[in-house]
Amino acid sequence: MARIIVVTSGKGGVGKTTTSAAFAMGLAERGFRTVVIDFDVGLRNLDLIMGCERRVVYDFVNVIQGDANVGQALIKDKRSPNLFILPASQTRDKDALTVEGVGQVLEELGREFEFIVCDSPAGIERGATMAMYFADDAIVVTNPEVSSVRDSDRMIGILSSKSRRAEQGQEGIREFLLVTRYSPERVQRGEMLALEDVQEILSLDLIGVIPESSAVLNASNAGSPVILDRDSNAGKAYSDMVARYLGEDLPHRFLSVEKKGLFGRLFGG
Amino acid sequence: MALLDFFRQRKSNSAAVAKERLQILVAHDRRGGGPSYLPQLQRDLLQVIQKYVAVDNDAVTVNVERDGGQEILELNIVLPD
């Protein structure tokens, strides 16, 4: 049985798709057969971040409606042999995602893959509730900012009550906090909520802190998950997050302002 | 003066304000917002009070607290200085 992980948030635009792409690529690189599914029906973003937009023939909704089988819709990643993408459709409406339909597709994928990563749309509408309903684990993506933290808190409440696991009286979804777009400089200036503040309010297991980084935009421009940019802080932070998810105990990095030595200051290093 | 402002601005405390607002918001959300008549009750009370005292529109807050088996309707009215 595959483990199903939903990447979710209350507020939009906080970094779910960036995270889904990086996380799925990270798992695949470590040798796990991984599929990443775009639940953002109607918007379709994941294929762009993964750089496979021109290879989309069939999508998630086609599979649910029986126009294609899962094998026809899956796109094989060109960089990792263990990674596949199931894209969302751009045009169809969200009601196409039914509990039975999504459940069947996940069951079928579960026989082939070890990890199923679900890139959820923001909010609590259909695509989002479908993505979280079947999840075993949830990664709650949060920016250090009032509305994002507040919406994450609401999401945590929904996650613990509206899942299949909760309905069936199983052990609840494991929930992890991922803080993204963190800027130690702004925290130091007192302009941004510090990590401890966010943690104090949300009290979830912290799985990672991704710094604000221009590498993320570069990666999305290139259609290559930022985790592959191994020299970038964001790439390293995502790589750490994958390791922690798999059980490694790593300290969090990039939490304080980098002090450049005299040498660095002189040469702009 | 300008120099003083410059030094003051260096350490903003907007993050502290954000944290305080969040703690209140989240506590409110977690209580589930209370019974559905609360907003109307709040408006009615405000109108009655404004007949007698010139209070601001945000001077009245109502909340339902649960304390063990009891429900307590908490009223807060801030009078002008």
Ligand SMILES: Nc1ncnc2c1ncn2[C@@H]1O[C@H](COP(=O)(O)OP(=O)(O)OP(=O)(O)O)[C@@H](O)[C@H]1O
């Ligand atoms: N660590 C980061 N540093 C800088 N920019 C980032 C970072 N993470 C995400 N972004 C930027 O934030 C924007 C939103 O990211 P993304 O699309 O991943 O969010 P999302 O949560 O999937 O959005 P939506 O709710 O619309 O699906 C993008 O422009 C992305 O480049």
Ligand SMILES: [Mg+2]
């Ligand atoms: Mg997205």
